[in-house]
Amino acid sequence: MAGPCSVESEEQVFAVAESVMKSGAKILRGGAFKPRTSPYSFQGLREEGLQLLRAAASKYNLKVITEVMDNSQIDLVEKYADILWIGARNMQNFTFLKGLGRASKPVMLKRGLAATIEEWLMSAEYILSGGNHQVILCERGIRTFETATRNTMDVGAIPVIKKKSHLPIIADPSHGIGIRDKVIPMARACVAAAADGIMVEVHNDPDHAKTDGAQSLFSEQFAQLMKEVRIIAEAIGRKIT
Amino acid sequence: MAGPCSVESEEQVFAVAESVMKSGAKILRGGAFKPRTSPYSFQGLREEGLQLLRAAASKYNLKVITEVMDNSQIDLVEKYADILWIGARNMQNFTFLKGLGRASKPVMLKRGLAATIEEWLMSAEYILSGGNHQVILCERGIRTFETATRNTMDVGAIPVIKKKSHLPIIADPSHGIGIRDKVIPMARACVAAAADGIMVEVHNDPDHAKTDGAQSLFSEQFAQLMKEVRIIAEAIGRKIT
Amino acid sequence: MAGPCSVESEEQVFAVAESVMKSGAKILRGGAFKPRTSPYSFQGLREEGLQLLRAAASKYNLKVITEVMDNSQIDLVEKYADILWIGARNMQNFTFLKGLGRASKPVMLKRGLAATIEEWLMSAEYILSGGNHQVILCERGIRTFETATRNTMDVGAIPVIKKKSHLPIIADPSHGIGIRDKVIPMARACVAAAADGIMVEVHNDPDHAKTDGAQSLFSEQFAQLMKEVRIIAEAIGRKIT
Amino acid sequence: MAGPCSVESEEQVFAVAESVMKSGAKILRGGAFKPRTSPYSFQGLREEGLQLLRAAASKYNLKVITEVMDNSQIDLVEKYADILWIGARNMQNFTFLKGLGRASKPVMLKRGLAATIEEWLMSAEYILSGGNHQVILCERGIRTFETATRNTMDVGAIPVIKKKSHLPIIADPSHGIGIRDKVIPMARACVAAAADGIMVEVHNDPDHAKTDGAQSLFSEQFAQLMKEVRIIAEAIGRKIT
Numbered sequence: 001m002a003g004p005c006s007v008e009s010e011e012q013v014f015a016v017a018e019s020v021m022k023s024g025a026k027i028l029r030g031g032a033f034k035p036r037t038s039p040y041s042f043q044g045l046r047e048e049g050l051q052l053l054r055a056a057a058s059k060y061n062l063k064v065i066t067e068v069m070d071n072s073q074i075d076l077v078e079k080y081a082d083i084l085w086i087g088a089r090n091m092q093n094f095t096f097l098k099g100l101g102r103a104s105k106p107v108m109l110k111r112g113l114a115a116t117i118e119e120w121l122m123s124a125e126y127i128l129s130g131g132n133h134q135v136i137l138c139e140r141g142i143r144t145f146e147t148a149t150r151n152t153m154d155v156g157a158i159p160v161i162k163k164k165s166h167l168p169i170i171a172d173p174s175h176g177i178g179i180r181d182k183v184i185p186m187a188r189a190c191v192a193a194a195a196d197g198i199m200v201e202v203h204n205d206p207d208h209a210k211t212d213g214a215q216s217l218f219s220e221q222f223a224q225l226m227k228e229v230r231i232i233a234e235a236i237g238r239k240i241t
Numbered sequence: 242m243a244g245p246c247s248v249e250s251e252e253q254v255f256a257v258a259e260s261v262m263k264s265g266a267k268i269l270r271g272g273a274f275k276p277r278t279s280p281y282s283f284q285g286l287r288e289e290g291l292q293l294l295r296a297a298a299s300k301y302n303l304k305v306i307t308e309v310m311d312n313s314q315i316d317l318v319e320k321y322a323d324i325l326w327i328g329a330r331n332m333q334n335f336t337f338l339k340g341l342g343r344a345s346k347p348v349m350l351k352r353g354l355a356a357t358i359e360e361w362l363m364s365a366e367y368i369l370s371g372g373n374h375q376v377i378l379c380e381r382g383i384r385t386f387e388t389a390t391r392n393t394m395d396v397g398a399i400p401v402i403k404k405k406s407h408l409p410i411i412a413d414p415s416h417g418i419g420i421r422d423k424v425i426p427m428a429r430a431c432v433a434a435a436a437d438g439i440m441v442e443v444h445n446d447p448d449h450a451k452t453d454g455a456q457s458l459f460s461e462q463f464a465q466l467m468k469e470v471r472i473i474a475e476a477i478g479r480k481i482t
Numbered sequence: 483m484a485g486p487c488s489v490e491s492e493e494q495v496f497a498v499a500e501s502v503m504k505s506g507a508k509i510l511r512g513g514a515f516k517p518r519t520s521p522y523s524f525q526g527l528r529e530e531g532l533q534l535l536r537a538a539a540s541k542y543n544l545k546v547i548t549e550v551m552d553n554s555q556i557d558l559v560e561k562y563a564d565i566l567w568i569g570a571r572n573m574q575n576f577t578f579l580k581g582l583g584r585a586s587k588p589v590m591l592k593r594g595l596a597a598t599i600e601e602w603l604m605s606a607e608y609i610l611s612g613g614n615h616q617v618i619l620c621e622r623g624i625r626t627f628e629t630a631t632r633n634t635m636d637v638g639a640i641p642v643i644k645k646k647s648h649l650p651i652i653a654d655p656s657h658g659i660g661i662r663d664k665v666i667p668m669a670r671a672c673v674a675a676a677a678d679g680i681m682v683e684v685h686n687d688p689d690h691a692k693t694d695g696a697q698s699l700f701s702e703q704f705a706q707l708m709k710e711v712r713i714i715a716e717a718i719g720r721k722i723t
Numbered sequence: 724m725a726g727p728c729s730v731e732s733e734e735q736v737f738a739v740a741e742s743v744m745k746s747g748a749k750i751l752r753g754g755a756f757k758p759r760t761s762p763y764s765f766q767g768l769r770e771e772g773l774q775l776l777r778a779a780a781s782k783y784n785l786k787v788i789t790e791v792m793d794n795s796q797i798d799l800v801e802k803y804a805d806i807l808w809i810g811a812r813n814m815q816n817f818t819f820l821k822g823l824g825r826a827s828k829p830v831m832l833k834r835g836l837a838a839t840i841e842e843w844l845m846s847a848e849y850i851l852s853g854g855n856h857q858v859i860l861c862e863r864g865i866r867t868f869e870t871a872t873r874n875t876m877d878v879g880a881i882p883v884i885k886k887k888s889h890l891p892i893i894a895d896p897s898h899g900i901g902i903r904d905k906v907i908p909m910a911r912a913c914v915a916a917a918a919d920g921i922m923v924e925v926h927n928d929p930d931h932a933k934t935d936g937a938q939s940l941f942s943e944q945f946a947q948l949m950k951e952v953r954i955i956a957e958a959i960g961r962k963i964t
Contacts (some may be wrong), residue, residue, distance in 0.1 A: 004927055013854070017267065035333070035335045036335070037333070037360055037363045037364075038363050038366065039335075039338075039339075039363075039367045039370045040364055040370075067335050069335065070292040070311075070312075070334075070337070071311075071313075072312075072336070089333035089334065089335075091951075092276070092330035092335050093311075093330065093331060093337075094276045094277070094310065094330075095310050095311040095313070095336075096282075096311070097280075099281075099869040112355075113355045114353075114354045114355025114384045114868060116458070116868065116869055116870065116871065117869065117871045118871065119278055122278050122279050122280075123278075125280055126280045129280045129281075142355075142867060142868075142869065142875070143355045143627045143837065144865060144867045144875065144877075145625045145626060145627055145837060145865075146839055146840065146865065146877060146880075147629065147839065148839065148840045148841065148880075148883050149879045149880075149883060150873060152865070152867065152879060153878060153879050154867075154869060154875055154876075155876060155878045155909065155912045156872045156875060156876050156899070156900045156905060156909060157869075157871075157872075158908065158910040159900075159904070159905040159909070160871050160872060160905065163904070163905075176879070176881045177882075181882070181886070182883065182886075184877060184881040185881065185882040185915070185916040185917050186878065186882070186916065188915035188916065188955075188958075188959065189878045189912035189913065189915045189916040191911045191915065192559060192908070192911035192914065192915035192955055193909065193911065193912040194908050225802065226746075228958050228959055231954065231955075231957075231958035232911075232915055232954075232955050232958050233882060234253060235951050235954035235955050236951055238910065250668045256587075281687065346660055355627060357627065357628055357629065357630065358628065358630045359630070360605055383624045383626060383627075383628065383634070384868045385624060385634065385636075385868060386583075386596060386598065386624075386866045386867060386868055387599065387624065387636060387639075387666060388596055388598065388870065389598065389599045389600070389639075389642050392637045393624070393626065393634060393638060394637060394638050395626075395628060396635060396637045396668065396671050397634060397658070397659045397664060397668060398628075398630075398631075398636050399667065400663070400664040400668070401630050401631060404571040404663070404664075417638070418638045418641075422641070422645070423638060423641040423642065423645075426630075426640065426641040426674070426675040426676050427637065427638060427641070427675065429674035429675065429676040429714075429718065430637045430671035430672070430674045431671070431673035432674065433666040433667070433670035433671045433673065434670065434671040435666065435667050469718055471715050472713065472716075472717035473670075473674055473713075473714050473717050475713075476670075476710050476713035476714050476717065477670065477710055479706055513767045517815070517817050518844050519815070519842055519846075520845050521817075521820075521821075521845075521848055521849045521852045522847065522852075551816040551817065551818050552793075552794075552816075552819070553793075553795075554794075554818070570813035571816065571817075572816060574758070574760070574812035575793075575812065575813060575816050575819075576758045576759070576762075576792065576812075577792050577793040577795070578760075578816075595839075596835075596836045596837025596865075596866045602759055604760045604761050604762075604915075605760075607761065607762055608762045611762045611763075624837075625837045629873070713834070
């Protein structure tokens with residue numbers, strides 16, 4: 001899974017979609033509704049963003065994953081997306097989890113910043129017990145005392161989840177580490193730890209991205225990453241489709 | 242502020258209301274909608290709980306504070322409560338914060354388990370910028386490596402907030418520390434650090450409480466606490482109304 | 483217990499000793515050997531510092547507490563000090579703890595930055611099992627994700643220790659919070675939580691202190707603190723000697 | 724680097740040395756002096772352990788790395804070991820770091836449980852500034868709120884160190900994760916993140932190990948690990964010597 005943090009314009013989303021498809025990505029990510037710490041920051045293109053994302057994905061034969069922020073958005077987002085992703089800050093929004101249990105599309109549930117693995121699995125249980133059995137977990141870093149990186153990626157959560165649950169687990173090194181030149185080694189590390197997939201932020205012009213530019217990869221970096229990751233996956237007896 | 246964790250029955254809520262009023266509490270707390278880590282735990286009495294809470298508070302001349310879990314509950318809860326409280330897990334539920342910005346009642350915003358003071362104030366800003374200027378902050382412990390207590394109460398956040406913001410800050414030592422015999426020293430500590438109020442869980446029969454029994458005070462403990470807290474407040478030049 | 487972070491000069495240590503004695507302090511603190519994160523920072527006056535500390539304390543009828551950094555310093559420091567204090571970074575230096583078990587003076591053991599209460603008590607056990615039964619514990623803040631304060635003071639550790647151990651526990655709000663105007667509310671909070679004593683940094687000229695100036699109290703602040711703390715101690719049924 | 728947590732007997736250390744050599748290990752690890760949280764736990768075979776380690780390593784053409792706990796042990800350990808390793812709890816024992824600055828053998832400095840990357844590099848600076856330029860860093864997990872694993876391995880520290888420092892960095896997944904079946908994926912992850920080496924605990928009979936049995940690999944697991952790690956190293960353009 002690859003794509004920009006936020007959908008910003010037609011040009012941007014088509015350019016990124018084409019380049020990640022060429023490197024072998026299968027799913028296009030992009031945010032149309034953006035949860036932001038401050039109420040005064042850019043909040044996303046909303047439905048227009050969803051339309052652009054869908055159009056670009058269809059053109060390049062990709063699937064769409066995008067964030068849903070609350071129950072009122074589920075119907076709208078399901079019209080455009082193949083997978084609904086739930087942000088870390090909503091991991092214990094129980095009303096929302098119940099709503100997702102009634103959704104018809106697969107849900108990717110990000111781990112909360114201070115959530116234990118136990119609590120994360122319990123939140124997945126809210127969705128599963130509502131009748132939606134397509135839940136994917138996504139490790140995206142936890143909050144610790146270390147400030148040299150944006151978050152501390154808990155790579156160890158991957159083998160723990162593999163043992164405790166049948167749910168697939170992917171990793172989001174872009175948010176996990178938050179610094180562009182460290183996204184690649186972290187993505188490799190997660191694949192080596194047997195993650196079932198990787199989601200990274202790729203931008204056609206990271207230096208002018210409206211959100212998260214500093215952690216978005218250039219297209220060539222993504223191509224290089226895909227090459228390395230294929231070999232690592234094979235080394236541990238897995239295959240990238 | 243004092244009262245049970247969950248509203249469980251008419252008998253329970255009236256007994257607790259009477260006893261906390263006699264010790265000098267001004268506001269009755271109690272949960273009718275309970276956010277629970279597991280989908281299989283007791284989820285609250287819902288509207289019936291709100292009615293009981295209102296009736297008990299009115300009889301004993303108390304105000305009501307109770308938890309709201311999402312936008313769809315705001316109208317209902319406003320009919321019964323004087324203050325809406327927002328749980329720690331919803332502190333960065335931005336759609337909800339925007340909804341609360343349009344609410345007519347004061348909002349008490351609990352600090353998220355892994356939220357920095359900065360992020361907490363930013364979340365308050367979402368409510369304030371929506372037009373609701375009656376926001377109260379509530380410190381309730383953060384998540385750290387220490388497991389001897391339920392959470393680590395960040396008493397230091399109280400003087401930090403006092404300096405950075407004009408908003409009142411209260412403390413919730415019941416959740417902050419999570420062990421009954423430590424709630425009293427922690428409540429005293431928060432008042433000594435100049436908190437503007439204290440919210441504690443009191444139950445008429447803690448050993449049979451449906452939720453959080455192990456951290457709820459007996460009525461006599463609450464009476465003793467109120468006595469000590471009055472003297473401490475005076476020692477630092479404040480008065481308990 | 484009060485005094486400067488580091489002993490810097492005769493004038494400084496006598497001025498501080500006189501002022502804290504007048505406000506009611508019983509023990510003079512001051513560092514002659516300074517453990518510093520960087521090898522290029524000020525490392526202390528060493529034996530000359532110990533002599534100044536002893537002289538000032540004797541003149542004003544105070545006891546001396548000062549830091550020992552390793553076994554080779556124990557004999558020297560015992561000549562001048564009444565209590566040996568062990569820094570947080572040495573809390574699990576087991577060779578040293580064994581050496582302290584053979585020392586003849588009381589030992590104050592600071593909690594490590596990431597030490598659980600359990601591990602802290604185990605470290606005290608190393609000293610006790612060596613034959614030295616005079617151990618005082620000192621809570622001085624733990625490391626968490628919050629960066630608004632230097633450390634997060636775990637006030638809750640005070641009642642936990644009170645229940646689990648017979649050892650006295652004091653608090654060091656100067657290091658715990660690390661910001662001058664927040665030291666006073668935190669000192670009050672720790673007394674309200676039933677700490678057996680408080681250690682604070684006081685300096686005659688904090689703005690020119692060689693170490694920790696930003697968290698040292700002015701003399702008048704210390705006098706005010708002592709007044710408030712006396713009332714709080716009485717409110718909870720204790721007395722300051 | 725591979726070997727048992729503690730040296731326990733001649734039979735044990737020779738068996739492990741032979742097996743790890745066959746799988747391609749270059750350095751034999753083993754503790755003769757064991758720092759233990761409790762004073763009542765097994766403390767190591769001391770000099771006898773060093774002799775056994777040296778003999779086994781020499782027979783199988785391996786180098787020896789073993790822990791030194793304080794200045795008084797440096798001379799003794801240098802007689803037997805090729806690399807001195809410094810435990811996490813001694814990372815800010817400054818007197819000791821200065822002593823290591825005068826040692827003649829390379830030093831491997833483990834990261835403290837709550838040490839920032841910045842502080843870790845500063846501690847290395849103590850050794851370097853003393854004249855010993857052979858310092859190796861070792862990431863071994865930090866302390867966080869997550870209790871599903873022994874520590875949280877900060878794999879992200881590897882690329883951060885690579886960028887900030889010229890010092891080699893290795894990883895210790897055995898302590899980092901603390902559960903046998905998760906050591907292998909974590910070792911692979913660290914190599915994929917470009918660590919310069921890996922240190923793992925291998926035991927000929929983990930179920931009867933005196934220390935850390937639950938995280939020690941069986942010999943066949945170590946062989947499998949070495950095979951996978953070779954392919955990953957090549958995928959990222961590196962070679963295992």
